[in-house]
Amino acid sequence: MPRNSGGGTAIYLLGSLLEGVLGMAFTVVLVRLILPDEFGAWRQFALLAGITWNIATYGLSRSLGYYFSVAPIHEQGAIARRTLWLCLGLAGAGFLLFYFGLPFAAQRFDSPQLADEALLFALLVIWGFPSQVVIALLLAAGRRTQLALTKLTFSLLRLAALVVLIWSDATLHNFLLALNAFGMLQFALMMVLYWRAAGPVQSPVWNASREQRRFAGDLTLQSAVGQFGAEMDKLLVSSSFAPAKFAAYSVGARELPLVPLIPFTIAESIGPDLSRMAVAGKLEEFREHWHLWIKRAALLMYPVFALVLFQHRAIVEVLYTAEYLEGALPLLIIGCVIPQRITSFYHVLLCLNQSRTVLWASVAMLCSNALLSLLFMKFFGLWGPALAVLISEYVINGAVAWRIGKLIGVGPLRVLPWGYLGKLLTIAVAAGALALPVLGLIHDGGALLRLAAYGCVMLVIYGAAVLSLGLVGREDLAQVRSALRGR
16 A cells, blocks of 8 residues: 555645635635735736746656655755755746736736736735745645645634734735745745755755756746636636626636645646656556546545536626626636546656656647637637636647547547546535535525535535446545545
8 A cells, every 4th residue: 555645645635625724715805805906906917917827836846755755864855955945946036027017017917006016916926935845845744634734724824914914004005915924934934834844955956956957947948838728718818808797707717726726636646656666667556546536536526617607697696796706707717627636647647757758748738728728808808718628628638638649558539438437427426416406495695605505505405426337435434434544
């Protein structure tokens, strides 16, 4: 059995889900505190910063996770240390890029707040840089429970910034001041965690680093291409519509926080185990372990799809107020990606040491998103780019899944547990449809009450169906109980 999997992965997943809920709460509160134009400026910065962080740290964090997991113990400290120094150097470069570049972005996006608060925005970039390499190190070191608690702590620090905002004038400037204060505290905590998990340096820091640099270089280029591919629709909408319009699109055309969080968290957690299996040539064990967690992810993901399918307008109204209802249709379109969000295909490729394949898949995603977004925005307007994302995701990820099957020696019919996934998806959609009549019984309740009632009824129907049909095994239930007990 893979070491430190099972309960550790379940605990890490539960912690990440709570982090996602807190992150959603952060946006729900913020959108009600500041003006739509200021919220639009914040979303524009978050878009640019997210692209920068992911491009700069993705290759480093994935190379750290892979090589730290498979390296001899005496080399692990050096691998961790050189990755951190590279990350901190990139953080300084990111600060300069944002401080001098945001005034140009402000003109392009017609958003003067980006230029007015360039210094505070640029400082936020520094505090966010080490997070991905810290996550990768703690996972590779098998410290999943510690990482889950750490992520929850950081989410609470972000919410604390909103408490400060409530007590002061609810302006973008005060919000950024509070975020920077808590960002510095988060940065200090991350450095302590990193040094403790990395262990002592027992070999030269830069010795035998060429292979890691090549691996990280491939992924850095892939991340640049992938990030622009993933955010292409938002960049085009941001440059074509006013900040308030972009804010409405961005809240809908970005997957709900829990949607990508579940498969990515699982893939991150089991990644070190899958990497060791691949190196050892245990491909059948690789496939079985991967499929086990695909099924567990689908159990959580498919009812979310049903909720988005039938209640996308209510979700936008509850989370972001009726002022952002223009984002409901993009939310529905992007929500149709969920049925294939049962794993992170790129993470699995990296476990098979296929960084170059990930790069080419990202290039294809960028080209597809760019061409289709421009075409569909011309014909369909604000929601057209969301449709481009949906089509690109299915086409490119389908090709990647086929490639994974080739690498582990199985055909297209065995690369994923298709029969199980089909049954589960049918049950989730049926449960969502059967729960609709409950809305007719609630006439005086607000949108939140109606959504909560619908969600509860749908989950009861869904849970009863999967249990009665045996789609949840005893091992899965035992795993949940173990995680809840902290084992």
